[in-house]
Amino acid sequence: MKNMSPPIVETQNLSKTYGGIHRVHNVNLAVQTGQIFGFLGPNGAGKTTTLKMLLGLIKPTEGKVKVFGKDLDRHRPNILNNTGSLIESPSYYGHLTGYENLKVMQRLRSLPGKNIDKVLKIVRLENHKHKKADQYSLGMKQRLGIAMALLAFPSLLILDEPTNGLDPAGIGEIRELIKSLPEQYGITVVLSSHLLSEIEQIATSVGIINDGKLLFQGTMQSLQAANKVTIRFKTPDPARAEKILQSQGYLPKVQGRQLLFTHLPDEEVSYINRLLVEQGLPVTRIEEQKKSLENIFLELTGKERSL
Numbered sequence: 001m002k003n004m005s006p007p008i009v010e011t012q013n014l015s016k017t018y019g020g021i022h023r024v025h026n027v028n029l030a031v032q033t034g035q036i037f038g039f040l041g042p043n044g045a046g047k048t049t050t051l052k053m054l055l056g057l058i059k060p061t062e063g064k065v066k067v068f069g070k071d072l073d074r075h076r077p078n079i080l081n082n083t084g085s086l087i088e089s090p091s092y093y094g095h096l097t098g099y100e101n102l103k104v105m106q107r108l109r110s111l112p113g114k115n116i117d118k119v120l121k122i123v124r125l126e127n128h129k130h131k132k133a134d135q136y137s138l139g140m141k142q143r144l145g146i147a148m149a150l151l152a153f154p155s156l157l158i159l160d161e162p163t164n165g166l167d168p169a170g171i172g173e174i175r176e177l178i179k180s181l182p183e184q185y186g187i188t189v190v191l192s193s194h195l196l197s198e199i200e201q202i203a204t205s206v207g208i209i210n211d212g213k214l215l216f217q218g219t220m221q222s223l224q225a226a227n228k229v230t231i232r233f234k235t236p237d238p239a240r241a242e243k244i245l246q247s248q249g250y251l252p253k254v255q256g257r258q259l260l261f262t263h264l265p266d267e268e269v270s271y272i273n274r275l276l277v278e279q280g281l282p283v284t285r286i287e288e289q290k291k292s293l294e295n296i297f298l299e300l301t302g303k304e305r306s307l
């Protein structure tokens with residue numbers, strides 16, 4: 001019944017044009033409470049532009065954004081009070097320590113003082129809290145940015161490429177941190193990345209965007225389920241084999257000496273094999289090939305085909 005509740009983030013035909021060109025085009029996102037929603041797409045696909053519109057940082061050319069079931073246009077202050085974000089690079093005062101940066105924000109927003117130590121612990125900066133932010137490593141700066149976004153313990157956290165530019169250890173730390181948020185703090189996370197492997201390891205749901213268009217949206221499992229299996233038959237005379245099979249209603253794809261089929265049950269594999277052999281055509285190899293998520297992603301973003 002979880003999906004019956006209204007989405008925590010919802011867009012309707014969200015579009016943005018720059019210079020007459022659609023950079024985001026009719027995007028209908030639906031993020032459910034408790035998800036880690038991975039917004040995946042190559043550079044320039046429109047991720048940052050979309051995330052900025054979710055926060056009201058830029059105005060859509062067309063379409064609507066609803067957060068917590070409320071219209072962003074009309075309830076922006078209310079929505080932002082309960083939303084943390086980190087878009088592009090974190091903004092902090094370099095001459096202040098990590099702790100002081102959080103203190104400034106805590107006072108400005110009249111948040112409980114104890115939140116500072118809590119978020120420092122979550123992002124594992126407690127041992128560096130008295131160091132000036134300018135002296136932080138890239139990963140520490142990023143963690144400070146996330147700490148600032150978390151300071152009010154919002155219901156929703158929006159992160160644009162949170163692991164960009166970090167080394168593998170830093171990426172791993174941020175990944176574990178993000179993964180703990182829904183369960184431990186009841187925070188729903190929307191994050192973007194251009195790396196499929198990254199999204200695969202963090203997200204529970206995914207939206208794939210390319211050229212401003214949303215090509216796929218669903219759970220990580222449903223994307224994985226789309227991993228199509230291809231069966232390849234190798235034979236010395238593929239043209240004749242194709243003819244024989246076509247007469248039986250099969251439409252294989254011919255690739256070199258191979259005939260390719262998708263969705264072929266075991267019985268049909270053996271039937272096709274028998275058919276070819278009975279016609280005097282040797283089958284020298286039968287192979288099963290699973291399409292990787294990487295291939296699906298490339299196919300989607302390269303050919304703009306909907307799953």
Ligand SMILES: Nc1ncnc2c1ncn2[C@@H]1O[C@H](COP(=O)(O)OP(=O)(O)OP(=O)(O)O)[C@@H](O)[C@H]1O
Nearest residue numbers: 018019023041042043044045046047048049050194
């Ligand atoms: N203010 C702007 N004026 C003109 N064009 C813009 C503006 N902002 C973004 N664009 C264009 O819109 C497209 C989408 O950009 P966006 O930053 O949303 O992509 P992205 O998916 O976040 O990519 P990246 O991972 O490289 O940040 C790009 O072609 C970009 O050049």
